[in-house]
Amino acid sequence: MKCALKWMPLVAIAAMATAGCARDGFYDDRNIDYREARLSTPLALPEGRDMQRYRDIMPVPEASGSLREQEGRFRAPSPERMVAGGAAERDYVERREIGSDRWLVIGADPGMVWPQLQDFARARGLQVQSSDDARGVLDTAQGRLSVRQGLRAGDSEVRCDQNGRPVAACLDALEQHFSARSATASAASLAGQRMTSEDRLRFEQLAGGDWVVRIPLDIDRVWAELSHQLEADFAVEGRRELLEQNPQQHDFLVNYMTVSERGRGFLQIALSPDVRQMPQEIRLVLEADGSGRTTLRAVNESERRFEAEDARELLERVAGLLR
DSSP: HHHHHHHHHHHHHHHHHTTTTTTTTSOOOOHHHHHHOOOOOOOOOTTOOOOOOOOOOOOOOOOOOEEEETTTTTEEOOOOOOGGGOSSSSSSSSEETTTTTTEEEEEHHHHHHHHHHHHHHHHHOEEEEEEEEETTTTEEEEEEEEEEEETTTTOEEEEEETTEOHHHHHHHHHHHHHHHTEEETTOOOOOTTOOOOOOOOOEOOOOSSSSEEESOOEEEHHHHHHHHHHHHHHHETTEEEEEEEEETTEEEEEEOHHHHTTTHHHHHHHSSSOOOOOEEEEEEEEEEEEEEEEEEEEOOOOOOOOOOOHHHHHHHHHHHHOO
């Protein structure tokens, strides 16, 4: 009888762990709901309605990545951040910098920003020498104004340079100008400026099993944008934190709770030396590939295990900040 009672705590722990795995148990696996979901036919408004007056009352955020299955197991991708009203967690005008370079990021497509940039030149009485709608470049006697597609979908990068160097006073004036403008300014055609998300980011698994993200943009632009986004998103103590960033080496040190660690069940934790879930230090490294391309990889900086699936999941979250 004593031997039987001796094993009762372990049996109870195992029962609790297996109960949590049940489809209709205490811990419901929502990944199954995601896998079994089916698209329904969208509602159609009657003809003649002004489509600009209507929007989703409960918008669904885009997912960072895609549903992946491996050996019968699957995991739903994480959605991108949203705030009340469906707006992104950001300002319409933001600054970016790396080294001596400076520019603005505007929360609108280049086609919407270009006419506003032209309005700025007219309002300031700048002497326009040439204007290239296709490239988004406005040359004036005082310097060059330009707009191009930003790293994230729906963003634009605006610069004010003179002899290849940013003009601080001009950027200040541009920031005030765009801050006073509505993000719903009328759109104008700007050929060649738009890039789809598929063109910007591509996941690739190397021969050794490591995952990387290929980004067809220059390393300084990627580092500056990633620095801004990580400062805002990697600020959750014990889950994901930005510890260091190095613009010279183009890397970041983060403390991150990996998917393997988050997936440890009650029984695994109870029977292991680690009695609680722990994040680990991982370095996000940007490497220039030439021709204006950049590779992003995750390097383990701790003594804890770091599986290929952990790297993939972390890179998916980080890449989602650039979409």
